[in-house]
Amino acid sequence: MxxxxxxxxxxxxxxxxxxxxxxxVARADQASRAPVIVLAPGYFGASTLCSLLATHPDLACxxxxxxxxxxxxxxxxxxxxxxxxxxxxxxxxxxxTRALAASGITSILARAGKPRWCExxxxxxxxxxxxxxxxxxxxxxxxYRACQGVIRAVLDASPWGITDPIxxxxxxxxxxxxxxxxxxxxxxxSSPLLAFEREHPRSCLRVRFEDLARGxxxxxxxxxxxxxxxxxxxxxxxxxxxxPAPSPTEPSADLPVSLIPPALLAQADDLLQQxxxxxxxxxHSL
Numbered sequence: 537m538x539x540x541x542x543x544x545x546x547x548x549x550x551x552x553x554x555x556x557x558x559x560x561v562a563r564a565d566q567a568s569r570a571p572v573i574v575l576a577p578g579y580f581g582a583s584t585l586c587s588l589l590a591t592h593p594d595l596a597c598x599x600x601x602x603x604x605x606x607x608x609x610x611x612x613x614x615x616x617x618x619x620x621x622x623x624x625x626x627x628x629x630x631x632x633t634r635a636l637a638a639s640g641i642t643s644i645l646a647r648a649g650k651p652r653w654c655e656x657x658x659x660x661x662x663x664x665x666x667x668x669x670x671x672x673x674x675x676x677x678x679x680y681r682a683c684q685g686v687i688r689a690v691l692d693a694s695p696w697g698i699t700d701p702i703x704x705x706x707x708x709x710x711x712x713x714x715x716x717x718x719x720x721x722x723x724x725x726s727s728p729l730l731a732f733e734r735e736h737p738r739s740c741l742r743v744r745f746e747d748l749a750r751g752x753x754x755x756x757x758x759x760x761x762x763x764x765x766x767x768x769x770x771x772x773x774x775x776x777x778x779x780p781a782p783s784p785t786e787p788s789a790d791l792p793v794s795l796i797p798p799a800l801l802a803q804a805d806d807l808l809q810q811x812x813x814x815x816x817x818x819x820h821s822l
Contacts, residue, residue, distance in 0.1 A: 570673035571641065572654040572762055573604070575664055575732070577725035578702055579689045580681040581745035586656045588748065592764055596648035597656070603640050604659040607633055608666045625669075634670045661732035668739060675762050678733045681745040682813045683722040683804050684791055690718055713795040719816075723803050730810065744811070793817060 572595065576582035582599070590597040614629030615621055625633075641653050657664075668674050681689075690698060691714075698707065698714065703721055710716035733740040741761040747754040758764075793801060793816050805815035 569652055570675055570763075571667075571671055572652065572675050572677065573664065573667065574654070574656040574677045574679055575659065575661070575729055576656060576679035577658055577729065578700070579686050579693070580679050581685075581689070581748070582656045582658075582679060584745065584748055585677065585679055585743065586654075589654055589758075594650055594652045594764065595654040596645050596650040596652065597654045598644055599656040600658075601640065601644070601655060603637055603655065604657050604663040604667050606640075607637050607670060608659075608663040610636055611666050630670060637667075637670065661728045664732060668736065672739075674739060676733075676736070676740045677743050677758065677761075678729055678740050679743050679745060680726065680729070680811050682811075683719060683726075683808060683816060685745065686722050687715065687718045687791060690721075710797075715791055715793070715795045716797060716800060719796050719800055719804050723800065723807060726807050726811075727803075730807065742811075744813075791816065 572589070574582060574585055574589070576585070586597050586599060589595050610633040611625055611629060614625055614633065615623075618626050618629060620626065620629075644653055645651065664676060668676075690700075690703075694700070698718075703717060706717040706720045706724070707714075710720060733742060741757065743754070743758065796804070796816070801816060805817055808815050
């Protein structure tokens with residue numbers, strides 16, 4: 537970094553992952569500048585993880601820039617232009633889309649004065665897949681939260697009725713039970729995220745919202761996975777470390793699971809077990 541600044545170049549524009557100039561940067565250096573994407577569905581606690589990552593001096597954290605879906609749409613446009621539906625993109629399509637993304641990333645980094653972009657995105661795994669093909673060194677933090685915690689977060693945010701449009705299709709599907717519709721939402725967004733993580737184990741790290749407040753091992757795993765240099769204090773070591781979330785088995789997290797259709801409850805419990813959470817069927821209705 538010092539040599540870049542000495543040369544008068546801004547660290548943001550020195551090298552972007554995916555760029556391969558003559559005498560290319562060492563792989564380790566590429567990885568240290570690789571984009572960080574936090575894949576986090578709504579109400580999974582993304583703001584908590586983002587606020588922690590933002591304390592690191594190398595990370596320029598943004599949320600909802602739309603760059604991932606933009607890349608997905610650009611590649612779809614290129615496939616139509618090239619007449620290659622269902623086939624791998626052409627090298628021109630990849631280069632053009634990468635240049636489009638790079639211009640946006642460079643602008644973000646130049647404004648922040650930091651060398652590495654970190655985006656919190658509720659983008660689909662399909663969009664994440666496209667971005668990973670364009671920038672193979674990208675590191676994804678896949679954020680999860682127990683179904684019970686997500687339900688509580690939604691209800692706390694909407695005490696007078698759920699109006700967020702992301703829930704509309706599922707509320708229509710389960711009009712008689714808010715708990716069922718929110719459980720269906722959790723299953724719908726968690727399942728493809730888990731599939732993406734498993735398909736790309738070297739590019740993804742599983743992060744559970746409930747573990748963030750504990751620091752320690754969770755902190756070390758994130759720092760190591762992202763290749764972040766020591767910053768004088770840990771990225772999770774601030775005085776405003778988030779408070780631990782209630783355990784899904786505590787009385788305060790009990791939910792009327794009898795209102796969830798058995799097949800849906802089985803799906804949710806299966807996913808919860810895969811993520812090492814207590815299953816919902818163990819809770820007692822209030």
